[in-house]
Amino acid sequence: VTVDTQITIDVIELVNDNGIPGDNMTNDAHPQFRVTVPGDVNEVSLSIDGGVTWVKATQSATPGVWNYTWPGTVPDGDYTLNVKATDNAGNTVTETLHFTIDTTLSVPVIVLNSADDTGVQGDNMT
Helix, strand or coil, rough: CCCCCCCCCCCCEEEEEEEECCCCCEECCEEEEEEEEECCCEEEEEECCCCCCCEHHHHHHHHEEEECCCCCCCCCCCEEEEEEEEEECCCCCEEEEEEECCCCCCCCCCCHHHHHCCCCCCCCCC
């Protein structure tokens, strides 16, 4: 007789992480997540509002891999993704992933070193 009393979440991944790999930053206002869990998990739910609202991930063709893409636009900011997984025995576990959405392009400031400003001083031409 085997008694199943534990469950784990192996990996939570921000699929459209497009900054430095693994920095959990995206410039996509529709974040995509992949959750890897044991094969006996029958439900994976996600929340980005502190657990007030939960959405169900979709199981992929690969056992133990669940996916979700946020359908609505998520505003720029720092978020904590709560992931809840439940297995066939009714065990539940919750893990988190911190991620950032930044869709705003920073405008570069270009300054000419005054020592390189040749010709008429202050014309910003070299």
